[in-house]
Amino acid sequence: MDDAIFLGGGGDGYAEKQWLLLRYANRHGLIAGATGTGKTVTLQILAEGFSAAGVPVFMSDVKGDLSGLSMPGDSAGKLHQPFSERAVKIGFDDFGYGAFPVTFWDMFGQQGHPVRTTVAEMGPLLLSRLLELTEAQEGILNIAFRLADEQGMALLDLKDLQAFLVWLGENRNEVSLRYGNIAVASVGAIQRRLMVLENQGGTHFFGEPALELADLMRCDADGRGMVNILAADRLMQSPRLYATFLLWLLSELFETLPEVGDPDKPRLVFFFDEAHLLFNDAPKALVEKVEQVARLIRSKGVGVYFITQSPGDVPDTILGQLGNRVQHALRAFTGKDQQELRRAAMTYRTNPRFDTEQAIREVGVGEAVTSVLEKKGIPGMVERTLIRPPSSQIGPVTAAQRAALIRTSDLFGKYETPLDRDSAYEALKRIAEEAAREAEAAAAAEARAAEEEREFKAARRYQADEPASRGRATTSRSRSREPEGFGEALGNAVIKELKGTTGRRIVRGILGSLFRGR
Template identity: 55%
Template structure:
């Protein structure tokens, strides 16, 4: 084993006193923080950590906010303009076998432009996160919850924005009927939700909702060498809609929690999740939401998921959440303003004291590529903070080209699985059919008279009966397994590209306990976000 290797850990760098700094893999699920001002080396630190996790068979998810992290999929090169600096640093750290190498990577993109599309259904996002996304007030959020409840009760699948818009339009026209059953639903509140939805759709957010929906297990792949896949979310365009970015990542954390079984503290994490620009999660967030995020972060570590928040300023992370981040890498901060000085004091106070190091002074003097490092030790206690030279990555610093991205995408293990959207029968189609049937009935009443039309079977009823009877037999076992998987804590989404049976199971959710199943999908998010 090389001098920079230690069983069950990853090498981070070397302290001024020559002591090697390691992150114990069995403590990586206790979360972490990578902080520092712009240009101090956070991205390089993140990239090096992602490489090391991958090399140890741990899959990684990271949002690529600036586009730079895509280079982790390609080997570095001695012709890179800063290659001499990287090689010099490697030599200084005693990395005798330092060599450029690539990493297995899968590119994802909510907009489907720079990677495989990531989609979820409106139903699985649920009314509470959707209300946060649309910036609704309490009254409007209550109306949205009634809309979801009505859809569940009547087997109306809410898959994409079209479905939600159709149900909202129906609710506006039938608000008195809804109010009589579920509570007050005003047209004004419905109209406000519709306007917010249109505004949000104009930002391209509607592309995130639909099918095939993401199967979270696709994040947990390894290559033929046993290296964990680095899942890279293209987030440069997504950052123009910061609330979508933050809500999406919060939804993803909740999905991971729902999907994974309890494992306690494993020898190494099942997945490491890097949350870049983490301050966006907390901007304008009410205290109740902060409390629930804190709860998600606290609970998800028992599922074997480590969450590393990456931010410019450590005081952007609320104290209750920062207190859970046991592994810390603090790059330089600048003391220009009173807030900067407060951040420096706050960061210094989070470290275990090193009598030989003035932490507050060191934070302002760190050079690029240096950081103050404190990791959780085997006994769970934090190590003494050390001024550390961070190891250089082996992969490319900087983005891949469009051609390289296309090649990597073409050999992806999920190539073709998510790239084509599927629009199956859901709320929009059912409501359109009902509206067409009502219009036809009205015309017949005008032409033949009401008594004659009453004798004729209604088409809508026939449509529902046919759909239920035709699909029930084929889908019963599939729907039962889906529901059972939810109850047991496993994930089993209906994927319409895989089998007609699972598609039918979703379509006739009502006849097979669909209202209950639909709420199971949202049980974690709804429960934690209340």
């Protein structure tokens, strides 16, 4: 079928053939199952099917196995040998080995093209989630974003945000009159969380050139959809950064892509591996945002597929929107496991030929319980299915093969060199330097005035007996007794303060806080 992806079959108690219809593929999906039951291979064959149909794919590679999509499988390989027999059994008549077009990405720029976004594009909600901020701290971050926008100061990277928070803390009294109380302790807590993020590699993620979504939605010369693979093995060491990045990408797709209704096939399919990381300890506002994106992004032609161990990892409000499901085995060793198994079975349309709960417990590696949307988007009856074999290589490619694919990519050189445009950090640096120059000028002017005063007093001693001199001195003294205007008095007070120890400390504080170590 040209308008569907073949999932598998088997006969003799299994489904004859199971097809995922492309026109319903943007209605999202779920791939679930215990570790080692075949989720990665299912993810691989879906990526192959979408690519062959001209649909670009984005997926994260947590274990490094998915890089094999870029190389053809080998019938002589140990992992591929059983598939020849399975292909015959499930009626996969046109099975053959082949590679697929792959673009590698890596937030750290080591195993693929660098992936970046700006602090402003991330926004205060997702950044607060990433930094694990309290409600009060999140409020201050919102104020910082608002003021930076009003002042025309671009927040592009972490040093921009860090510098602006310093400015916000120093001007908190004036800002608090309009936006509410800004506690120094809260600003300091945000700065500490930013330092932790920086130590985890966040500086690689925030900056320019930022990722262009169009580069994820390309096809090769043969019309096959590009398979975009994000290297996530190192990224998984910072699970909150991983989850926040993927949610940001979904949000960007939602906000950028136009409405297309129900297309004949998706414009992009997004696979979210280790999906439980997105929802663990997530605040209600964040879960609501994921639910909104999942519900509405379908009309943008984007399908979202969550990969996790148990359907219970996904909130019910989102689970109910996942129409296409591949459920691998769940092992019910504990009471909680049995509850999860029972709950998973209840989400399927029952099949009178077998007990769904028992089938989920008994299916072996490479087998699954499947349910896909049929005509008019109705959930299909649950079926036991032997998953079809992949055409590409099972397992990772070598480091040399990956490096060669990166160098020959048509995107090579576009993202590799970071940019550092004029932004909030540079603007605040100019303000600090101007304040320092004005303080130095004020101090120099005061020093000159003091020196002139000393010279004048010294000259009076030698001219005390001269009548004309006494007249001039009297005139000078009378002038000095004239009352100062308010503006003159205020100016003299400011100059005196800037000249003194306090003024020098202010200038050092501005410069030191913003630019120490830069």
